[in-house]
Amino acid sequence: MNENLPVVVVGAGPIGLATAAQLVERGLEPIVLEAGAAPGAAVREWHHVRLFSRWGGLIDPAAARLLGGTGWQPPAADGYPTGLEWATAYLQPLAAALGSRVRLNSRVVGVTRRGRDRVVDAGRDEEPLTVRFVDETGAEQRMLARAVIDASGTWSLPNPVGGDGLPALGEIAAAKRISYRVPDLADPTEAARYAGKRVAVVGSGHSALTALVTFTQFAPENPGTELVWVLRRGVGNAFGGGESDQLVARGALGQRAKAAVDAGHVDVVTGFRTTDIDQVDNRLVLVGDDGRTLDPVDEVVAVTGFRPDLSWLSEVRLDLDARLQAPVALAPLIDPNVHSCGTVYPHGAKELAHPEPNLYLVGMKSYGRAPTFLAMTGYEQVRSVVAGIAGDQAAAERIELTLPDTGVCGGAGLFDEPGADAGAGGCCVPAAVELTLTAPPRD
Template sequence: MSEEQQVGLPVVVVGAGPVGLAAAVHLLDQGLEPLVLEAGAQAGAHVREWHHVRLFSRWAEVVDPAAEKLLAATGWTHPDPDAYPTGQEWAQRYLQPLAEVLGDRVRFGARVVGVARRGRDRVVDAGRESEPLTVHVQTTGGEERILARAVLDASGTWASPNPLGGDGLPAVGERTAAGRIAYQVPDLVDPDVRARYAGKRIAVAGSGHSALTALVALVELAGAEPGTHVEWLLRRGRVGDTFGGGDADQLPARGALGKRAAAAVEAGHVTTVTGFRTVAVEQAVDGVVLESLDGRRLAPVDEVVVLTGFRPDLSWLSEVRLDLDPTLQAARALAPLIDPNVHSCGTVYPHGVTELAQPEPGVFLVGMKSYGRAPTFLAMTGYEQVRSVAAALAGNREAAERVELVLPDTGVCGGAGLFDDPDPTAEAGQGGCCGPAEPVAVTVGQGPAGIDR
């Protein structure tokens, strides 16, 4: 197929979440035809699964500027820029209207199960540059093959939560105990969910914003329901900067969340267990017993809430050539800028098509999936990513490389402390991501209260 013929093909965007829909808008702005394929039944399907959680970013920070312009032409009214939406509000008041404006360019119930170069597996070099991509799609009507000039994977990581096991794999007995384990922040407004946790002993595993959100919610439940108690399991050896930067956080709601979580722990309904790396989940008469790598065993708990982060599902990209960082599973050029073993400030160098490009021409991982296993992704990062990629696909290299983005600092320095031995120089401002560091080469111009995707 000639280059001219490929120009008439759509750019397929996988996922109708915040970044996927923004990608479609930016592609249209560049004169390209997008086709958004969404496995769910409506826009923001993953966002709707944490509908009860409030973002720590304001409306002003979670609406893409180009999407706002498109919506404004239909009479859409921007929500209060200084208010903080819940997942449900984000989906209903922004994502759904945006999908409706895009119309037939968004297809629901279309699950992408594979992407390849037409007629060639990943091994074949010959003719690779001249052939379009084939997107394999599963629908209720059967299988389809869609030819595409490019594919933007904005499918996110929500569907692939990390397990409880401390080595990245499910702990022994974790699958068997699935009935007592949840992998998202409980919606305690739901009567059935509330009844599941009220008056129970609950283990919460994790140290990110989702875990802090769960701690706050469960401690509030404990205040109303006697007998409710939380065992907070931290893999790191000490609490350290787990609660974040507080008043120094440039996202005030994010800082406030950390302060509320700290207060919740101090209220007495939480027992903090540090250095606990789960290796086994054992069924007991009165619940489940968790065992750590060092042999410690907790008293039986009724429920376990696992909030240990997410990882990308790369299985359906097996036939395209990707160059990913071996640690984070993020784009190799992006990984050093977001590595949680180094960065905890939340400040990420502006990046776009240059950092996101893959060896497979026309294939880009964008949005939360571009971060691989790294946390602290912000929606505004994804919006700038897809603006840059869309410009590049349209041949506007100058616009693609003019990446300008200033992200809010968390106010925490010295690396994320993912293990037990933080850099001792960080506290003195001499290391980590906030102090002086070696120059980093960049080629550009520069969720739930914890899920901001």
């Protein structure tokens, strides 16, 4: 019987480990396959960034109950952790509590039905799912599963600088001078890379705001450092909801970025969709689809969002929105072409289901290319999904979460024209930033 098989969870990040904790609490056996060498491997890559969610919104309730049995003490609920602190103070102990259920250095390369490719209907629903992965020795392995929950996120596939979804011509050739992450300017090697250079920050979400604020603090201490902010649309609502944002640190991040722009510390280029990146005299020149050419820069920081890796799900039947690559029932709730309020209704198993029974995409990956995601959204997703797998339909359909509003709404979507009224996405604020609030958040 398939019910005697484990539930395979892909990814040992915050949502994947929360899924495992929910499964254990329901009496189901999870196996978590993590490609990285440590729990929260992707989170550790942005170790220097401070989240704008407090600890109270970053710990899954079932995970907290599991950890409580180990003597673990939660951090103060009102603190704002960095990525490293989230990983070491919460994710690492949680993985330890789950024990051998978490398998590191195990990269999933395919999911299918046993003996069935995606075309075959006959007997499909009776067969278990099969997960193919490469283990820590480099050997290929096969595992049968009653259900597969993909919580692998989108970190591995950043969007390009190119404004049409493909890398700009010359972008790959210029890769050594392009970073697709918020730099850690406290690291001497990274600081040396940008000190005294002209840097283009491409993007309009909260990661872009994070980079702007970080660089404007860095520039006065490193003479000659210049910053240009390249937006595919107008500035519009890119600074967020400010004091109206129910996540105070998120609103403060936008206010800090706006102050830097208003003070003239940042050159702003709007409505610029990059088609080419030319290398001229050992510098980079960005060319737009309207024929504009920007002044040469030394480095580009592309923080243009992420997209899901669906390549290893090619043999299962997914029902994805044609635009967002998110489940079709979820897409209307998160589509930035329609709204940018951040007021996404809590959702779960019903919205995340696919034609392939017992297969779910959860967490950031469930949002496809949509930009705004909160950990508490993922925790509610997996609570519902696990309840559904366990046969508790009442719990699967119940809503147990109210999400904070961003304080900004717009309906212009993501067509990037100057003056377009569109919202921003993202999750974080740099650790070095002291937020200008009545009571600044500190760890």
